Amino acid sequence: MNWDSIIKSYQSYLKIERGLSKNTVxxxxxxxxxxxxxxxQNEIVVSPLKITDEIIQQFIYSVAKEVNPRSQARIISGLKSFFKYLVFEDYRDDDPMELIETPKTGRKLPDTLTVEEIDGLIQAIDLSSNEGERNRAMLETLYGCGLRVSELVTLKISDLFFEExxxxxxxxGNKQRLVPISDVTQKYILLYKNTVRIHLSIQxxxxxxxxxxxRGKQLTRAMIFTIIKNLAVTIDLNKTISPHTLRHSFATHLLENGADLRAIQLMLGHESITTTEIYVHLDRTFLTQVMNSFHPRK
Incomplete structure (x- = not known):
């Protein structure tokens, strides 16, 4: 079996059996x-069923010269998934990735915004245009509900249960969850939906x-990135931000105001509590406040 055919089979497995998104695939x-x-480039002719751990190690050494440890770890993770699939489907008896270690990358703490900075971004939106009302509703939803950008752009009207x-x-992985939505966020969504969206020629x-x-079509992820970055430039925000920054800020602000970590995990849709702990990083000042407030020996 050649590379093209087996990669196509693998892609189908990721999409259909594992339910991964198009971007992840x-x-x-x-x-x-x-x-x-x-x-x-190295004139190595070998099938996916015969490639050895030595060849893959050579590849990883070459990658290490070009990318940082975090990107290297992601590539190794992708290859491990592929070869585990080959073993699972009985294409191979051995896993050439079994002894290959992933580089330690440490925990990268994403940037967070203060409430004032988020307010500044939203206040910088030009509400004189139809897109302004839409953009305000989107930013309020990203921050108010802690959504991923992919979840925002695919959000359906039929997914809104405002009365509840x-x-x-x-x-x-097409996993569904219910996320609470505040009255404020509902107000801006309804304002956009009833005064702007209703006049669009929807495809x-x-x-x-x-x-x-x-044009009446779904927004792209790239467009959301552009909108937020342009707003950051408008208010001279000296931080590298993205839609994910609002998601992280949502989690951080909830935790700092006393929310339970498990509740935040459910709202963010994290399978592991460890992932949530990375998002809601705590500075030492806040940890000291928690200790002084809640420990019986305070």
Whole structure:
């Protein structure tokens, strides 16, 4: 079996059996493309069923010269997933990634914004345009509900359960969760929906998509990044931010105001509490405040 056919089978497995998103499947595929490019450049002719751990180690050494440890770890993780699939499907008896170690990367703490900085971003939105009302509603939803950007752009009108105070989110692996939504966020969504969206010429297939571009289609992830980065420039915010920054700020502010870590995990849709702990990093000052407030020997 050659590389092309087995990679296509692997992609189908990721999408259908594991339920991974298109973006995740593309990332896994890109890791394999890098490996194939390495084999081609070094004139190494070997099938996916016969490639050895020595060849893969050579590839990883070459990657290490080009990317940081975090990116290297991601590539190794992608390759491990692929070869585990080959073993699982009985294409191979051995796993050439078994003894290959992932570099230690440490915990990278994402940037967070203060409440004042978030207010500044939202206040910088030009509300004289239709897109302004939409952008305000989107930023309020990102921050107010702690959504991933992919969850925001795919949010459906039929997912809004305002009377119950929740929205239904379809996250990674098509896993669904209910997230509370505040009256403030509801107000801005309804304002956009009833005064702006209602006048759009909506394209077929996007009738139920909440946030639309001016052509009546679903917004792209890149567009959300651009909107937020432009707002940061407008207010001279000296931080590198993205839609994910608002998600992280949502979690951090909840924790700092006394929310339970388990509750935050459920709202963010994290499978592991360890992932939530990375997001809601605590500075020593806050830890001291918690100790002084809640420990019986204070």
């Amino acid at each position: 593309e990332n896994y595929s890109f890791d394999l493309e890098r490996l194939l490019l390495f084999l081609s 105070g929740f929205i239904k989110i379809t996250g990674k 077929k297939g996007f009738d139920d998509t909440l946030f639309l571009n001016r």
